[in-house]
Structures are given as structure tokens and as C-alpha cells.
Amino acid sequence: MAEHERLVVSIAYRLLGRMEDAQDAAQEVFLRLLKNLERIEGDPKPWLYRVTVNICNDQYRRRTIAGPPNERTLVEVADPAPSAERAIAMDDRKRLLMEGLQTLPERERAAVVLRDIEGLSTREVAEILGVEEATVRSQISVARVKLAKYVRSRT
Amino acid sequence: MTCQECELALAGEERSESVDRHLTECAACREFAVDLRENCEVFAAFGAEAFRVERTPAVSRPRRIQWQRAAAGMAIAAMLALALGLRTFLPRTPRIQNVPAPVTRVAVVEEPSPQIRPAVAAVRHRAPRPSPRRSQPKILQIKMLTDDPDVVIYWQVEN
Numbered sequence: 195m196a197e198h199e200r201l202v203v204s205i206a207y208r209l210l211g212r213m214e215d216a217q218d219a220a221q222e223v224f225l226r227l228l229k230n231l232e233r234i235e236g237d238p239k240p241w242l243y244r245v246t247v248n249i250c251n252d253q254y255r256r257r258t259i260a261g262p263p264n265e266r267t268l269v270e271v272a273d274p275a276p277s278a279e280r281a282i283a284m285d286d287r288k289r290l291l292m293e294g295l296q297t298l299p300e301r302e303r304a305a306v307v308l309r310d311i312e313g314l315s316t317r318e319v320a321e322i323l324g325v326e327e328a329t330v331r332s333q334i335s336v337a338r339v340k341l342a343k344y345v346r347s348r349t
Numbered sequence: 350m351t352c353q354e355c356e357l358a359l360a361g362e363e364r365s366e367s368v369d370r371h372l373t374e375c376a377a378c379r380e381f382a383v384d385l386r387e388n389c390e391v392f393a394a395f396g397a398e399a400f401r402v403e404r405t406p407a408v409s410r411p412r413r414i415q416w417q418r419a420a421a422g423m424a425i426a427a428m429l430a431l432a433l434g435l436r437t438f439l440p441r442t443p444r445i446q447n448v449p450a451p452v453t454r455v456a457v458v459e460e461p462s463p464q465i466r467p468a469v470a471a472v473r474h475r476a477p478r479p480s481p482r483r484s485q486p487k488i489l490q491i492k493m494l495t496d497d498p499d500v501v502i503y504w505q506v507e508n
Binding site: 284 | 395
């Protein structure tokens, strides 16, 4: 359960950009999981991915973005030997990418989060989002270009 | 190949001869390719990040529901407070108390008034009894004064 909890919170955080909202979304996901526990057979991960993306999209539509994501709640995985400059540059890029993610349309954002951050295959992402693989590939390409331009315009 | 086509191809991880040829000619697209690679590294680092989850989602209810309940409670409390305030500050209709005013003084005042006697006599005159005429009864009237000047109690005692 704790593993699923981390998974849901991390996806929700990437999609929503704020830890408070991510935890709210995670609560809703797990309430739905409890209600539908008997219907889910086998590994609940695909179901969790799908419901998390849907709930986050709903929540994203309901609220307006109010400030940058709260990075204090993250626990960074130690870089083996990061130089100070590189660490700062990475932090800046992380912050800008998080901001950039929030500027993407919800389908592109979900595709990038699931494919590039969660490391799912294109087919898995397509199944979760309920679209064709070609559509996912196109959404990811466009989103990556937009993100790269967003970061470049602010550095 | 245009720069826009090259960017999309790079972002889609599609490498072809035309893309490579464009990259050798275009410095901007080479920089773009570096940016894309660095973004991918950051995304990979995102995936490796761990989250502290302090709350147990399945136990606590969503904050929205808690707020709705709190708002409902506050609304009920406000209505009660308003009702109490209205009850306290609005002018009350005077009530008539059922408790009799306490008697403070008792005094024998006077003989009955002359209006009473003829009335009794008239009634008796209308329905004469066959029995021999009795003597006129003597009525003693007692006036009781109370604390309230508007309340006076009269007792009439027939001898």
C-alpha cells in the first residue's frame, strides 16, 4: 500500500505541481480504490495510473495555479558527485520544468509524466490515457519541444 | 528539413539521415538537442525522487469534504446565535401572570352598596316563594389591597 501511495502522490505532484493538491488527489484516488476494491483484479497499478490522471485533470481544471511547486516536500536522491555549479543548474532546470509542465495541455502533461518521469512504455501510456500509441508519440514530441523552449526562454 | 521539423524529430527520438545532416549545418538545433537531453536527465531524476507521505490517504477524508462539514456546522451555529440574539434584544409582549398578587392588607370597608340590594330584591320579587318572608340578609364587603394599585380584591360575605 505504501508503495502505491508513493506512486500516486508522485504522479499527482508532477501533474498538479503542488504537494497539497497532490495529497488531496491521492486521498480521492484511495477512496475510489476502497470503493472499487472488489472490481479490480490483479495488479492495481494500471487502474491507479488511470484514476490518478483523471482525478488530477479534474482537479487541475477546478483550480488556478498559485505559485511554484513546493519543493520542500521532496527528498532528493543524492547525486554521486555533483559539482556545485551543476547542482544549481539542475535545480534551476527542475524548477523550470515543473513550471513548464503546468503550462502544457492536460493530455500532453499526462503523457510526458507517465512516459518520461514514470518510465512507462508508449503502449502503457496509450492504454492508460485511452488513445492510440501514435497519438501518445505525437503528444510527447510536441510537449518535449514546448518544455525545452519554455526552459530556454527563462534561462 | 526545417528547424521545426528537426525539433519534432529530435523530441520524438526519430533519428534519420536528414536529421543528422540538418544538425551538422544548424547550431541552434544542436543546442536544442543538448537541451532535450538535459531535460530527459532531469525527468529521469524526478522519477527517482522519493516522497515523504505523512498522511495516510485511506484514513483521513478529503479536505474538501471536511470543509463542507465545517461550513455546515458554522452555518448552524450562526443561525442559533442569531435566534438567541433576536430573542434577547427584540421587545417582548407583556405576559399576564397567572400567579395572584400577594395580599398585603385586609380591611373591612363598608356596607354593601345600595345598587345590589334592589337587584336582589327585584329577582326575588319576580319569583316569590311561598315560604314566609325572611329578613333581609346583611352583606359584608371586604376590600383587599395588593402591591399592584390596579388590583383590588373584593369579598362579599352574606350573613
